[in-house]
Amino acid sequence: MxxxxxxxxxxxxxxxxxxxxxxxxxxxxxxxxxxxxxxxxxxxxxxxxxxxxxxxxxxxxxxxxxxxxxxxxxxxxxxxxxxxxxxxxxxxxxxxxxxxxxxxxxxxxxxxxxxxxxxxxxxxxxxxxxxxxxxxxxxxxxxxxxxxxxxxxxxxxxxxxxxxxxxxxxxxxxxxxxxxxxxxxxxxxxxxxxxxxxxxLASGARPQSPKPAEELGKTAEGAQLSNGASSPHPELRQQSRRTACFQMLQKYLAFDIFCQNKGYRIYTVGVTWMMMGFALPHIYLVPYAIQNGVEERRAALLISIIGFINIFIRPLTGLLSGHSIFTRRRIYLFSLAVLLYGLSNFICVISAEFSVLIIYCIILSIAMSGVGALLFQVLMDVVEMDRFSSALGLFTILESITLLIGAPLTGLLVDITSDFHYVFYTSSFFLISAALFMGLSFCALQKKAKLKDAPKVPLDNPSKCQYNEIPTEPRAESQSPPAVVYITSI
Incomplete structure (x- = not known):
């Protein structure tokens, strides 16, 4: 090690x-x-x-x-x-x-x-x-x-x-x-x-780590050799490689959770769609302001205003969302923040004066703080914690694809029309539609699960995952964190 x-x-x-x-x-x-x-x-x-x-x-x-x-x-x-x-x-x-x-x-x-x-x-x-x-x-x-x-x-x-x-x-x-x-x-x-x-480590012992997929493939081949075969059959060797590859994908990309867990599927699709318009204001706000006569230094100040407000709002939002009052409502708070983000873009369309853009940045910063603080809190509500890192792997890869193509496609639209207003129209469309999709879908999913499972689930057990269709067991607080957790924040 x-x-x-x-x-x-x-x-x-x-x-x-x-x-x-x-x-x-x-x-x-x-x-x-x-x-x-x-x-x-x-x-x-x-x-x-x-x-x-x-x-x-x-x-x-x-x-x-x-x-x-x-x-x-x-x-x-x-x-x-x-x-x-x-x-x-x-x-x-x-x-x-x-x-x-x-x-x-x-x-x-x-x-x-x-x-x-x-x-x-x-x-x-x-x-x-x-x-x-x-x-x-x-x-x-x-x-x-x-x-x-x-x-x-x-x-x-x-x-x-x-x-x-x-x-x-x-x-x-x-x-x-x-x-x-x-x-x-x-x-x-x-x-x-x-x-x-x-x-x-408290005991000074070396921590044990799971075997990587390559070692699992070697173990499978070793088991075949120990059964008396001088060399593994080509079909068996190919099968062991496919098994090792599948185990690697299962470990870092949770396709099985995506197929079985409706809550995770809805949330992943909604956030992936949302990311098509999420980064557009950050990329095009300064060029839009400069094109409409705002001085370059003042245009750069707009991004700083968003960050300054985030200093106070983001930690506060994160701490408040952890309160027991919001335990069963985080997805709706998240959808509300995304909806506010989308609606705020219409302020830029109304006017490009510096004072109006400041108001836009204030509202945008509040909404962005809610999105950033709740993005992974909701994901933890949707999936089991022992599979969180795997679910997060697929989640971040899918959202990175839409982050990659969203701005260039919108830039192509601006090149064709010569109108920066389409940046904010496009951003609002993706954000508002994603917010409505996630909010309404989870509402329907929650009602369906409540009608189906209410007689079976004890009322005094709030530790069950609200949106997860796969039964979960609460983990002890003293248990060490997962071996690998990688988190991306917006």
Whole structure:
């Protein structure tokens, strides 16, 4: 096992004091560097268009690839954490993201920018963010909810500071030198990773980890050889490989849950559809404001306003949603937040004056805080916790696909019509329809389950999963967290 493997594989007795709070501070900074960074790309949108003579659709591929890889790289990060530990994954992510941005400062075409700043930087941000969140689960048990709420403030701080820094450096040095400086800033993820030293087991024993799929395949072949066969039959060897591949998919991509659990299926489809329009305002708000006569510095300030309000609203929303009053209503709160997000986009259509855009940013920030705080809380209500990491793998991959194609398709529509209003019309359509689909579907599913199972389920057992059709057993609070958990936040 690697020196960093203990935190990656789990610990018997995580600490809620001492060094754990240093790890929490590092996680706050890490989330500001990773999740807070992509929204500032809109500041460079106009300059990149002029530099490469690119259309709106071509330019929007760059932030779309970055965000899609950031969300969809979860299963790969999970394998990396399991094999080498959280510290290694965070530091590797810092090296990748820094190298990606430094390389992007020398790009000669928009296509090269897709690879460097889009794919490489996005993959590095994914590794650093998700491994950093994972390690919190091993350092905190009693104060885990509080720790995650505090850590989420880092996203809001990054959301506030990155656009202001981007606009200042862009005015003073141009986008190439700015990307070069950003590469150096993102290398600080390595410093955060160095702080996340492995959690030591109370007994000093080496933690046991499940066998990977390759070892399972070898075990199957060994069993065939022990039965007297000098060499495995080609059909049997091929079957063992298919079995190993299937077990790997079951571990990291929960297709069986998707097929059997209606609640998970509805929620995954709804969020995947929602993501087609979720990131559009972040990418196109600054270009839209500049096109309508708003000064560039004031346009960049709009993104910072969203982040500043998130600093206060997001942790508060996360803590309130954990109250017992909202236990059976989180999905409806989430749908309401998505609906408010969609409706707020019509404010931009009414007017593009700076004062009106400020009002839009305030309402958008409140709705976005609710979506970000409840996104994975609802997923935990829908699936069993022992399969949460697998369900999250399929969930993040599907939403990353729509995140990838949403902005370029909308950019193509803007190129055809020369009207930025279609950005907000499109975003509202996907968000409002997704909110209505999830809210009404879960309402019908809940009524159906209540009529079917009410006589069988004791009223004094609130620990049962409300939306899950597969029976679940409550897990002890003292039990260690799952071996691999990778979480993406919006």
């Amino acid at each position: 690697s020196p960093g493997g203990a935190a990656g594989h789990g610990a018997a007795k995580p600490q809620d004091q001492g060094w754990a709070w240093m790890v929490l501070l590092a996680t706050v900074l890490l989330q500001g560097l990773t999740l807070g960074y992509p929204p500032c790309i809109g500041v460079f949108f106009t300059d990149l268009q002029r530099e490469f003579q690119a259309s709106n659709s071509e330019t929007s591929w760059f932030p779309s690839i970055m965000v899609a890889v950031l969300h969809g790289g979860g299963p790969l990060c999970s394998i990396l954490v399991k094999r080498f530990g959280c510290r290694f994954a965070v530091m590797l992510g810092g090296l990748l993201s820094g190298a990606g941005m430094v390389s992007s400062s020398f790009c000669g075409s928009i296509g090269q920018l897709y690879l460097t700043a889009g794919f490489i930087t996005g993959l590095g941000l994914c590794f650093s963010f998700q491994a950093g969140v994972t390690v919190l689960g091993y350092y905190f048990v009693r104060w885990r909810t509080l720790a995650n709420a505090i850590a989420s403030m880092g996203v809001s701080l990054g959301f506030t500071l990155w656009p202001l820094l981007s606009q200042y450096l862009l005015d003073e040095m141009g986008w190439r030198n700015t990307f070069l400086i950003f590469g150096g800033i993102l290398l600080n993820c390595c410093v955060c990773g160095a702080i996340m030293r492995p959690v030591q």
